[in-house]
Amino acid sequence: MRHTPTVKQLRAFAAVYRSGKVATAAAELSLTQSAVSALVRQLEGKLGVALFDRTTRALHRTAAADHLIATAERLLGELDGLARDAQALEEHQAGKIRVAVTPAVAQSLMPRALARFQREQPQTRVQLEDCAPDQFVAAIVGERADFGIGVMESEHPELVSEVLLRDQLCLLCHAGHSLASGGKALRWKALAGQPLIVVRPGYGSRRAIERAAAVAGIELQIVHEVSLLATAVAMAREGLGAAIVPASMAAEARRGADLVARRLIAPTVSRDISVVSKKGHTLGAAARRFLALVA
Template sequence: MKVENAELEAFVIAAELLNFQRAAEKLHLTQPGLSRRIQKLEQTLGVELFSRTTRSVVLTGAGRHFLPMARQQINNLNGMLDSIREVAEKRFGKIRVASIPTVVCQAFPSLLKTFSGRHPNVGVQVFDGNQDFVVRHVLSGLAEFGIGVDPGEDPDLTFTPLLADRFVLAMHKDDTLAARQEITLQELQATAKVRLVIGGRDSGNRLLLEVLLGNAALKLRWFYEVEHVSCILGLLEAGVGCAILPATALPTSSGSNIRAIQIAAPEIKRTVGVVRHRSLSISPMASEFLDLVTRHLGSGTVSQ
């Protein structure tokens, strides 16, 4: 049984006015056109909704029973249409983004404040995880776009570079190395007193470091190993060890006890950018948030 919304609307207006001529005028129809819609609805439902005479129109018992249901159906449809318009006009909805944690911690706070100021009714779900996590969420379509490092050759992905993120040696401000301007990896290897902290084996930063050290025939000893960058920063704040980290991972507050010096040779850096699915489009709201991310990271404002 298929009931058209136009038929419901004709019935409700006619039931409220109890005058087919006036109802037709309100709907910008001819009276025969209105009558055809109501007759079709009655045929579909298998009941008479109106009792008609030459002088009057009144609702039947079935018509009185059906009237509130018809009104509710029309209200539900109008509500759905309004909701879709709000999404299209970027007034309501949710966007989903994947990102490596360092960018979430350092760039997203200001970006989310700016975006929510423009669209207070639009939610943002952020999937934060390592590089493989970001790529999986973009490939599956769970995230409309991702912020990470270059995923390499993948026929289903595109990558737009935004930021050259240089690695530095970070330590507590009272560490003896904090007074230096720079250090080489060879010096780190030769300095017995340096106690290095490293991230877990799922960390993309660790993989990058191990590949680079292997290519340079260098071997650094890791004294402490933790899973997350936030834990590394906690150790450094407490004066426990040093760590090779991307500059974007470092705290920006003036109250931090962490200091960083440049790694002179070999230089270590990663390229951070936008990871997108080649075949999937993104919503207008996600596109606007992506524009904010692009301008923010492209300006280098999260670099140390």
């Protein structure tokens, strides 16, 4: 509306009213004196009243200014309060963030990140939805989660993704296994004839595992197929075979356990763990801080 004052005009009026000097008001608002004078004159034009009587040496408040200053300062206070409330909402000072994660991410990356985040921001609740790979996208599209962390097998028209970190496949085995020694890396060819534990077809990294074996020219001897990587880790710990798992999962599984992880090469199989959200959705400050702890 053409006669509605702007925030800048109200701030200029209030600053000049309080100080009685354009120069002081200009310094307070980080504006030039001419800009402040222009804003006050614009406000007077919109209101149809004179707010100050001007002489060559001083400004004098008018009765209209005395009458209107309380309203102007109340409006400015409410606007400042609105900004504070918006910042509080942005920072989730009271609220929650909802995160969908695939099983491997839930088991390997979430526990430590959640613990650190809760220590930093105890007032913010993190609602974790750990879902099967085929439900991961649906949780984000259906807005059951604000965003997701996992492996995107293919693009989706309603979603955008950004790589958070790059994971690699590795072999996880008991320390007494024949493949446990020999350095940090292991060629896929060395897996020929070895009893292996892998995820079921259609789950997580299974297709990548099959492609890598084909490139290496070997046939995998799969003795156990599992839905959850935690099951594969438990089986490897009991010596039931060597498990092919993401390196992030292996690192977590080795804590306090008699397990060895070796990175699989020739070929190296990388998997991008991404932050996935709906197009047009902006992550808040709390969500961004949580992601920083994950990475």
